[in-house]
Amino acid sequence: xxxxxxxxxxxxxxxxxxxxxxxxxxxxxxxxxxxxxxxxxxxxxxxxxxxxxxxxxxxxxxxxxxxxxxxxxxxxxxxxxxxxxxxxxxxxxxxxxxxxxxxxxxxxxxxxxxxxxxxxxxxxxxxxxxxxxxxxxxxxxxxxxxxxxxxxxxxxxxxxxxxxxxxxxxxxxxxxxxxxxxxxxxxxxxxxxxxxxxxxxxxxxxxxxxxxxxxxxxxxxxxxxxxxxxxxxxxxxxxxxxxxxxxxxxxxxxxxxxxxxxx
Amino acid sequence: xxxxxxxxxxxxxxxxxxxxxxxxxxxxxxxxxxxxxxxxxxxxxxxxxxxxxxxxxxxxxxxxxxxxxxxxxxxxxxxxxxxxxxxxxxxxxxxxxxxxxxxxxxxxxxxxxxxxxxxxxxxxxxxxxxxxxxxxxxxxxxxxxxxxxxxxxxxxxxxxxxxxxxxxxxxxxxxxxxxxxxxxxxxxxxxxxxxxxxxxxxxxxxxxxxxxxxxxxxxxxxxxxxxxxxxxxxxxxxxxxxxxxxxxxxxxxxxxxxxxxxxxxxxxxxxxxxxxxxxxxxxxxxxxxxxxxxxxxxxxxxxxxxxxxxxxxxxxxxxxxxxxxxxxxxxxxxxxxxxxxxxxxxxxxxxxxxxxxxxxxxxxxxxxxxxxxxxxxxxxxxx
Numbered sequence: 001x002x003x004x005x006x007x008x009x010x011x012x013x014x015x016x017x018x019x020x021x022x023x024x025x026x027x028x029x030x031x032x033x034x035x036x037x038x039x040x041x042x043x044x045x046x047x048x049x050x051x052x053x054x055x056x057x058x059x060x061x062x063x064x065x066x067x068x069x070x071x072x073x074x075x076x077x078x079x080x081x082x083x084x085x086x087x088x089x090x091x092x093x094x095x096x097x098x099x100x101x102x103x104x105x106x107x108x109x110x111x112x113x114x115x116x117x118x119x120x121x122x123x124x125x126x127x128x129x130x131x132x133x134x135x136x137x138x139x140x141x142x143x144x145x146x147x148x149x150x151x152x153x154x155x156x157x158x159x160x161x162x163x164x165x166x167x168x169x170x171x172x173x174x175x176x177x178x179x180x181x182x183x184x185x186x187x188x189x190x191x192x193x194x195x196x197x198x199x200x201x202x203x204x205x206x207x208x209x210x211x212x213x214x215x216x217x218x219x220x221x222x223x224x225x226x227x228x229x230x231x232x233x234x235x236x237x238x239x240x241x242x243x244x245x246x247x248x249x250x251x252x253x254x255x256x257x258x259x260x261x262x263x
Numbered sequence: 264x265x266x267x268x269x270x271x272x273x274x275x276x277x278x279x280x281x282x283x284x285x286x287x288x289x290x291x292x293x294x295x296x297x298x299x300x301x302x303x304x305x306x307x308x309x310x311x312x313x314x315x316x317x318x319x320x321x322x323x324x325x326x327x328x329x330x331x332x333x334x335x336x337x338x339x340x341x342x343x344x345x346x347x348x349x350x351x352x353x354x355x356x357x358x359x360x361x362x363x364x365x366x367x368x369x370x371x372x373x374x375x376x377x378x379x380x381x382x383x384x385x386x387x388x389x390x391x392x393x394x395x396x397x398x399x400x401x402x403x404x405x406x407x408x409x410x411x412x413x414x415x416x417x418x419x420x421x422x423x424x425x426x427x428x429x430x431x432x433x434x435x436x437x438x439x440x441x442x443x444x445x446x447x448x449x450x451x452x453x454x455x456x457x458x459x460x461x462x463x464x465x466x467x468x469x470x471x472x473x474x475x476x477x478x479x480x481x482x483x484x485x486x487x488x489x490x491x492x493x494x495x496x497x498x499x500x501x502x503x504x505x506x507x508x509x510x511x512x513x514x515x516x517x518x519x520x521x522x523x524x525x526x527x528x529x530x531x532x533x534x535x536x537x538x539x540x541x542x543x544x545x546x547x548x549x550x551x552x553x554x555x556x557x558x559x560x561x562x563x564x565x566x567x568x569x570x571x572x573x574x575x576x577x578x579x580x581x582x583x584x585x586x587x588x589x590x591x592x593x594x595x596x597x598x599x600x601x602x603x604x605x606x607x608x609x610x611x612x613x614x615x616x617x618x619x620x621x622x623x624x625x626x627x628x629x630x631x632x633x634x635x636x637x638x639x640x641x642x643x644x645x646x
Contacts, residue, residue, distance in 0.1 A: 035277055074274045189278035191312030191325045191335065198271050 001056035001152065003047040004112040005080070006103055006132075007040035009064055009071040010122040020229045027229065036071040039118025041078075043179035045186040046147060047116060048079040054149055057081040059110070063091055063102050072202055077193035078186075083200075088207040093219025096124070100131035101217050105210035107136060113152070115176045119143050129178035139175040145183045266563075268334075275331055279338040282311055283346075291343035294472035295617050298465060300425055301472065304346060309380020313339070313350050318362050322370055323378035329507070330569040333514040340518030341525075344621030345472030347518060351511035352421035352473075353377070356386035359507055360432050360449060364492035364500050369451065376429065385423030385431035385461070387452075387478050388501060390416065395634050397434070398498055402480060404435035404450055410484045411435075411450055413458070417478040419628075424461035424476035430454050431461070431478060434497050447497030451489040458483030469621040506579050508629045509586035510572070513565045516589030516625045520561065523593065523600035523618050524554040531603055541603065550599040561585075561592040580642035587635035590625035597622045 011018065011027070012035040019028045036044075047058040059082040060075045062068045072083035086102050094102065107115060115133075119142065120126030133140030146158025146166075152173065159167050160180060171177075207213060214220045241248045256262045268276075286307050294301050308314070316332035318324025325331075332354055340347035358377050361369055361384070376382040393399045402415025413435060423431050430453040438446040452459050464475045492500060528551055531542030541547050568581035597619040601608035608615050626632045640646040 070270045070273055073270055074277065077274060077278075188282045188311055189274060190310070191275060191278070191316060191327060191331070192320075193312075194271050194274050194278070195325060195327055 002112045003058045003114045005043045006117045008037045008121045009068045010037045037121040043116040044075045045184045076197040077189045083202040085204045090207045090218045095222035095224040096127035098217040104135045113173045117178045119178045119180045133176035142178045143180045144177045145180045279335045283342045288342040298471040300474045314380045315378025322374035328573045336514035337518035340515040341522040345470045347515045348470045348473040355508035355511045357384035382429035383422040385420045387417035387431045387433040409487045413480040413483040420476045424463045425474045446495045448494045449491040449497045469624045509582040513585035513589040516593040520593040520596040523596040527600040527603045554596045557592040561589045583635045583638040593622045
């Protein structure tokens with residue numbers, strides 16, 4: 001099975017304290033530690049497991065600058081076979097549709113049975129997977145937390161739906177899936193794996209290679225623009241419990257009982 | 264000049280950091296409390312590839328550069344000194360001497376099992392009466408036919424008495440040189456050899472989750488070919504081993520200091536007194552600024568020493584400087600971190616308490632801070 005996983009380099013929210021800049025136009029990016037978007041990492045792990053079970057290759061692709069090569073190498077060290085970097089100044093300022101347009105152009109150059117994205121990115125709006133499927137005219141399942149390969153024509157996917165319920169869908173290949181965290185337990189990147197991929201070339205495809213121009217990608221084509229960033233002011237209804245850990249736990253249990261959370 | 268780490272080093276740091284935070288951090292306090300070596304985390308560290316980081320793949324290693332090993336050790340030390348001690352001692356002292364000085368048969372025999380983490384190996388240097396004065400070792404080895412007969416004892420030996428310890432490299436006096444000085448040689452002794460016993464040492468102040476042993480040799484006989492490298496090269500081998508080992512102790516100081524700094528910074532933002540976070544008081548903010556400054560300097564020095572080593576340039580002076588400085592930076596950072604935590608910093612419930620204790624070894628092990636100053640003073644021509 002030929003699997004493509006779309007990944008993104010994002011500020012690592014576990015490592016950084018996110019602060020809005022003074023202009024309110026973006027977050028402070030000076031000292032940020034970046035890593036691969038957590039949802040994407042689950043998608044890559046799932047892809048590796050599928051490949052190990054049924055054969056095939058796993059390709060990871062990202063739209064980004066030179067520094068995004070790091071997340072591709074990381075995922076390759078984890079077990080992906082190939083990486084492709086889609087990078088061009090023209091891509092800067094793309095909205096979700098622009099990113100989906102770039103990915104679509106690359107996907108159409110190859111032949112993939114299964115295309116995966118993370119359900120959303122730490123700094124995104126969770127829209128690329130769905131748009132990409134629509135643009136490619138492929139079936140799509142979102143928030144996927146289970147995959148079972150039935151044949152080379154069809155797979156079964158589980159989706160978590162409201163209230164923690166589970167539904168199972170059959171979906172024809174090729175298709176696009178957006179992957180939810182918790183679908184698996186992503187492996188650590190082994191030290192030897194890092195060296196093994198250190199010398200592997202990662203091709204860089206630019207706008208020209210993909211037949212794209214400023215009318216469809218980048219800031220000039222973006223129809224969704226971020227206009228403000230701010231931390232919402234604290235609303236009513238939040239109650240901070242104070243005291244020792246034991247006291248806090250006791251109070252919390254009392255509250256949950258009183259409000260019907262625990263019976 | 265280029266201060267940027269390579270992409271591979273960045274990925275390595277990210278990987279080891281996530282591993283350490285998820286697999287080691289949650290169990291470190293309990294292991295320290297119980298003074299227990301964890302075979303479970305040992306196994307996980309081995310799977311990640313933390314043993315034999317700089318060893319050729321031919322012998323089962325990861326074949327990365329020395330800086331990779333140092334970054335990995337630093338990241339483990341950022342969450343726990345004991346686990347970092349297991350990794351640093353095994354790579355620098357267990358694996359290092361066999362890899363650098365062993366013959367092909369010895370490397371083939373021992374390294375694959377050590378690099379896979381199936382087995383651990385110790386380095387027996389220190390004796391009850393030969394610490395800084397290591398050349399004064401009394402443990403002796405006498406050649407009797409085809410066997411070395413070893414008598415004596417060693418103390419404070421890391422990784423030598425776990426259930427998976429496969430043996431030790433022992434520094435022995437094998438004769439007297441023509442200039443009257445002792446002839447020292449390193450000999451490999453496998454666990455289970457009659458006359459050799461490794462006992463766990465308990466009641467440590469620090470590194471309580473790591474394994475420390477005293478070794479006893481009573482007419483312990485090993486084959487002649489267990490000599491490591493050449494006869495009489497023991498002191499030279501030991502010095503070379505300690506040069507590399509100093510970089511890993513430096514990494515433990517740097518990582519530990521980073522851990523202390525992060526805990527202190529977080530706590531200073533959370534803890535409020537007089538109506539504001541304590542970090543907003545200049546007296547505390549300055550402590551944090553000093554910590555950040557010292558860590559930055561320590562990292563530059565340590566990485567430069569690794570860069571020299573990776574580029575086959577002399578690095579002994581810089582290794583001594585990095586070991587000394589990183590240890591002292593962690594001392595300062597642990598001290599500030601506990602101070603910023605106030606009374607809570609004195610309680611085991613807070614990890615800074617453990618870091619404060621774990622730090623002290625770094626100024627003593629693998630050459631005391633005083634010995635480092637002697638080494639540096641000799642290199643600059645002052646002694």
